[in-house]
Amino acid sequence: MTTVTLSARKLGILLADWRTSGPAYTALADRIGLLIIDGRIAAHTRLPAERELAEALILSRTTVSSAYRELRERGYLRSVQGSGSVTQIPLRERASSPLAIPGSQRYDLTAACPAAWPGLRQLTERTLANTPEIFADRGYDVVGIPELRERIAARYTERGLPTTADQIMVTIGAQHAINLLSRFLLRRGDRALIESPSYPHAFDALNATGARLNTIPVRFEGWDADEIEALLKRVSPSAAYLIPDFHNPTGMSMPIETRRRVIRAAEREGTTLIIDETTAELPFDLARQSIPFAAAVPEGEADHVATIGSLSKTVWGGLRIGWVRSTPSTIRSLVASRPTHDLGTPTFDQHVALNAFDELNDIVQFRSQQINASFAALTTALERYIPEWTLFPAEGGVCTWANLGAPVSSALTLAAHANGVGLTAGPRFGLDGEGERFLRLPMSGPADDLDGAIQALAEVWHSVMAGNHTVAAPLVDVV
Numbered sequence: 180m181t182t183v184t185l186s187a188r189k190l191g192i193l194l195a196d197w198r199t200s201g202p203a204y205t206a207l208a209d210r211i212g213l214l215i216i217d218g219r220i221a222a223h224t225r226l227p228a229e230r231e232l233a234e235a236l237i238l239s240r241t242t243v244s245s246a247y248r249e250l251r252e253r254g255y256l257r258s259v260q261g262s263g264s265v266t267q268i269p270l271r272e273r274a275s276s277p278l279a280i281p282g283s284q285r286y287d288l289t290a291a292c293p294a295a296w297p298g299l300r301q302l303t304e305r306t307l308a309n310t311p312e313i314f315a316d317r318g319y320d321v322v323g324i325p326e327l328r329e330r331i332a333a334r335y336t337e338r339g340l341p342t343t344a345d346q347i348m349v350t351i352g353a354q355h356a357i358n359l360l361s362r363f364l365l366r367r368g369d370r371a372l373i374e375s376p377s378y379p380h381a382f383d384a385l386n387a388t389g390a391r392l393n394t395i396p397v398r399f400e401g402w403d404a405d406e407i408e409a410l411l412k413r414v415s416p417s418a419a420y421l422i423p424d425f426h427n428p429t430g431m432s433m434p435i436e437t438r439r440r441v442i443r444a445a446e447r448e449g450t451t452l453i454i455d456e457t458t459a460e461l462p463f464d465l466a467r468q469s470i471p472f473a474a475a476v477p478e479g480e481a482d483h484v485a486t487i488g489s490l491s492k493t494v495w496g497g498l499r500i501g502w503v504r505s506t507p508s509t510i511r512s513l514v515a516s517r518p519t520h521d522l523g524t525p526t527f528d529q530h531v532a533l534n535a536f537d538e539l540n541d542i543v544q545f546r547s548q549q550i551n552a553s554f555a556a557l558t559t560a561l562e563r564y565i566p567e568w569t570l571f572p573a574e575g576g577v578c579t580w581a582n583l584g585a586p587v588s589s590a591l592t593l594a595a596h597a598n599g600v601g602l603t604a605g606p607r608f609g610l611d612g613e614g615e616r617f618l619r620l621p622m623s624g625p626a627d628d629l630d631g632a633i634q635a636l637a638e639v640w641h642s643v644m645a646g647n648h649t650v651a652a653p654l655v656d657v658v
């Protein structure tokens with residue numbers, strides 16, 4: 180495993196305003212632990228030498244060495260001969276799936292992943308009973324079974340984007356599709372754009388290619404078309420990853436005119452747009468169903484748009500069915516490059532997905548009602564317990580973004596964990612420490628839990644604002 184080195188300057192940026200009223204070494208250890216567990220510092224990263232970090236943070240060497248010792252004792256760091264202090268995920272977290280400790284928190288606001296659509300169990304049993312022939316072959320394939328590819332293509336066509344089966348590749352969820360496209364489009368040193376804030380594992384996938392990232396701000400007012408055009412022109416990126424519908428984490432949607440301008444500007448620069456529509460079929464109000472992003476321009480003018488879809492947020496994340504829609508030639512290249520990393524999508528899951536497509540309109544209706552109820556419960560609870568936070572104007576999706584009015588998201592996350600509320604700090608959704616004023620709040624769970632969760636969070640919030648930060652492990656990762 181190669182070890183990357185984190186400079187003292189970069190760690191200083193990530194740490195931002197880390198001090199609390201407690202001892203400096205514990206505050207430093209807590210904050211570095213948070214950065215490791217939420218993925219902002221990857222496992223197997225070499226931390227700066229104690230002396231360098233002490234100089235950069237204007238601390239005594241003893242404080243830094245005590246913090247590192249504390250992190251070693253908690254399992255976040257190991258000493259490697261000749262390599263100094265190297266990060267790792269503590270064993271307790273590693274033992275469960277993948278970093279979370281189910282049930283370790285009273286309220287879990289880290290995940291924006293709904294439980295299975297209630298009809299799924301029956302549908303799975305039906306699939307098992309009605310398709311015995313699927314067990315007669317090897318049970319997985321790299322491009323997707325023809326019936327499912329046709330079905331996905333037909334749904335795009337129904338939603339306003341004419342599509343044929345040879346434009347579709349079935350993947351193991353949307354995250355897999357993001358990785359496949361990133362690896363296909365980007366090489367070390369290439370430029371890439373991503374919104375800020377954005378879905379954290381998309382940052383990870385783009386970063387893993389070695390591309391240099393620039394960010395497109397998504398503000399309370401939304402996307403600024405002039406700014407995106409200027410950025411595309413200046414950076415001329417090979418790829419840009421966007422979530423234009425019910426964006427994760429803000430829940431906002433990009434206006435149609437902005438879409439047209441982005442598609443045309445990207446075309447001029449030779450930039451491929453990776454459009455993540457994982458949450459695109461989840462408006463609060465079903466009358467506001469989105470049309471696919473690539474349908475914003477006339478047919479034939481969006482060949483440089485690669486669209487990602489998934490059943491994770493509508494049917495169930497446990498099904499692991501996603502897809503890429505692109506030109507037939509891009510699909511052929513993606514298929515050719517796939518077996519190095521995985522050998523294909525399970526056929527059984529694809530058959531379950533095929534049957535789920537028969538009921539997708541009902542499933543979407545069920546989900547929209549569910550997230551709408553959760554958003555209403557969230558808004559009511561925030562008005563009641565933390566009225567000073569401002570929620571972004573979400574229109575759908577699985578989460579929204581709260582402006583806390585102060586750069587304390589990491590401090591709040593640490594204190595909340597110690598008090599039984601799992602959170603993911605705002606900077607996990609940005610680059611280099613951006614996002615300390617913000618917090619993602621999911622609405623994928625049951626609406627009934629939200630009042631209790633926000634009440635518990637409000638207690639922690641008030642104590643953090645009063646300067647009383649108390650902190651303890653364990654922490655959980657974001658999904």
Ligand SMILES: Cc1ncc(COP(=O)(O)O)c(C=O)c1O
Pocket residue numbers: 291351352353354355378422427455457458489490491496500501658
């Ligand atoms: C925007 C976005 N893209 C991709 C994913 C990953 O989806 P999947 O479970 O289909 O891999 C998620 C999951 O939260 C998401 O919110």
